[in-house]
Amino acid sequence: MLVRTRGQRWFAAVLLVIQAFAPATAWAADNVRLQLRWLHQFQFAGYYMALEKGFYRDAGLQVEILPGGPGSAKPMAALLADEADFAIANSGVIIARMAGDPVVALAAIMQRSPIVWIVRADSGIYSPHDLDGKRVMLMPEPESSELRITLAHEGIDPKQLQIQHTSFNPQDLIDGKTDAYDGYISNEPFWLRQQGVGYRLIDPHEYGVNFYNDVLITREGLLQERPEQVEAFTQASLAGWRYALEHIEESVQLIHRRFAPDKSLEHLRFEARELKKLIMPELVQLGHMNPGRWQTIAEDYVELGLAQGPVNLEGFIYRGPPKADNGLLYRALAGALAALLLVGGVALRFVHLTHRLRSEIELRRQAEEELRRSNSQLERLANTDRLTGQCSRLKLEDLAHAEIKRAERHDLPLSLAFLDIDHFKSINDQYGHDVGDLVLSGLAQKIKAQLRETDSLCRWGGEEFIILMPHTDLDHARVMAEKFRALLAAEPLVDQIRVTASFGVAQWQPGQGLGELVHCADLMLYRAKKLGRNRVEFFSHSHIQPLV
Structure with a gap:
């Protein structure tokens, strides 16, 4: 007896509805080609599982999956040249549409882009502003758009950076040939961990850049000629993604065996875990696309000069099969x-x-x-920071800008503490990243319990946190920071693991922006580290002691 999973039963029901209303010969046994963006990996698991579990076959489709990568056709070019019927693209597909190319977005698989800059943990680079004068890798447009938009949002001219063409080799980061490597949060970090190299991520999402990624697309002509086939392929693909995310180990084993034997099972499992966080199946319906978000993405491309306005999304976002004329x-x-x-x-x-x-x-x-x-x-x-439950960097920036305006308007004090866990890399190296995550969560909970309602705690990045303290002068902020420092050092956070933290404290001065305030606190954090760690240093505008 054939036993169907919940996902298979759901897809079968959808398919019956499609077949009931579609012409009998519209898409029976059609051969279609899907062009991927890159080499075979878990990034395309849903399409492999739709093929493996017979979802495409049940939809009357015989699908050929074409890998991408060096030497392969670009997905958009292959689609427009009729060398593929469907393709996977990034959010840059909206640029092609605004330029007049007849492309249609069917479903956005990743609700967040995996593209990040990766820097060495010992580089001293913590934010986009620290990239000034540094060697920075960028892919050609529009592949690097998320990173370029981040620079634009932060007011950074790319001419301030030493732009390098992407080498696709993270060894260049280890060898010191670049200062910031552009890669996927689901890929290169695994390799760096295997090499024992500490790293930090500069994630565009933390700076308000929220692009879709791995968007399933087709040609407008195909949609008009064979709408039932497009609907069947889309639903079968989404059913494949549901199955892949509900059966990760089975999917990993299949991809390793049939598609990517050169990629280890551990690497594929790491990729699956990270990509699931970006796909967000527990929060968002698979393939969901918000027109307002596409509008914002398109406007960002116009701001970069990659597209010409005004933005018109008419016909770009797939709305499902055309509805019959009910007049008769x-x-x-x-x-x-x-x-x-x-x-x-x-x-x-x-x-x-x-x-x-x-x-x-x-x-x-x-x-x-x-x-x-x-x-x-x-x-x-x-x-919200997903790990600690505290403010995200983006949220803190909004709060801080509002508090700075309030401080200016009413002549109120405002202070900020920048803290960093001492020797955090050794915790990850000795106990593993899962324990490291518990330490970060435990620290956040312990400090949060001591804060006032008006204070805000933010995970700034990695093991760094910022405490924003409205209505607080420097002396009071120093006392609070010392209290937090002593509290952390007093007893273990997780399973007898003791940690200490270094603090830099600064008070906002009239005319300062958030970036300058954070910079002052960061200087003091650096000073605390240099003077032995597990201490509080504060920024005095009247006198700054030089480091010996």
Whole structure:
């Protein structure tokens, strides 16, 4: 007896609906080609599983999956040249659409982009501003757009950087041939851990850049000619992704065996865990696309000079199969109702139609409510650090700008403490990153419990945290920082693991922006590290002791 999983039963039901309303010969046994963005890896697991579990076959499709990578066709070019029927692209697909190319976005698999800069832990680079004058790798546009938009949001001219072409070899970071390597959060970090190299990430998401990635696309002509085939392929692919994310180990084993034998099982498992965080299947419906978010992405591309405005998304976002013209149906129903009136059965028919309409209204209300919840969850996720539950960097920047304006308007004190866990790399090296994550969460909880309601705690990046203290002068902020330092050093955080932290404290001065305030606190944090760690140093504008 054939036993179907929940995902397979769901897809079979959707397929029956599609087949019931589609012409019988519209897409039977069609051969279609899918062009990937890169070499075979877990990044494309959903399509492999749709093929392996028969979702494509059940949809009447015979699918050929074409790998990307060096020497392979570019997905967009292959699609427009009719060398592929479907392709995987990044958010740059909107640039092609605005330039007049007939491309349509069917589903966004990743709700967040995996593209980051990776810097060595010993580099002294913590934020985009620290890249000034440094050697920075960037892929050609639009592949590097998330990183370039980050620079634009931070007011950094790319001419201040030494731009290098991407080498696709993270060994260059280890060998000192570059200062910032652009890679995927789901890929190169695993390799660096294997090499025992400490690193930090500069993630565009922490600076308000929120792009989709791995967008399934097709040609407008194909959608117009064979809408049932496009719908069937899209639904089968999403069913494959559901299965892959619910059966990660099975998917990893299949990809290693059939598609990527050169990639270790451990590497594929790491990639799967990281990508699932970006796909967010627990929070957002697979493939979900928000028109407002696409509008913002398009405007960012216009700001970079990669596209010409005004932004027009008409026809770009796939809305599902075209709906039939119901005019004739309504006229027929009107005639039927008239006939039923003559025979006295109109009341029964009216009750039936009313019940059906109410059901459809309720279904639409539920769908709208689910969309509102998804958008609300996405907003909360953007404002909260996923590991510690505290403010994200983006949220703290919003809070800090508001507090600075309040301090200027009412002549109020405002202070900031920058703290860093001492020798945190040794904890990760000795106990593993899972224990390191517990240490970070434990530290955040311990400090948060001591803060006032008006204070804010933010995980700035890695093992660094910032405490924003409104209505607080420098002397009071020093006392609070010393209290936090002593509290952390007093007892173990996790399983007898003791940690200490170094603190840099600074008070906002009229005319300062957030960047200058953070810089002052960071200088003091650096001083605390140099003077032996596990101490508090404060920034005095009247006198700064030089480091010997």
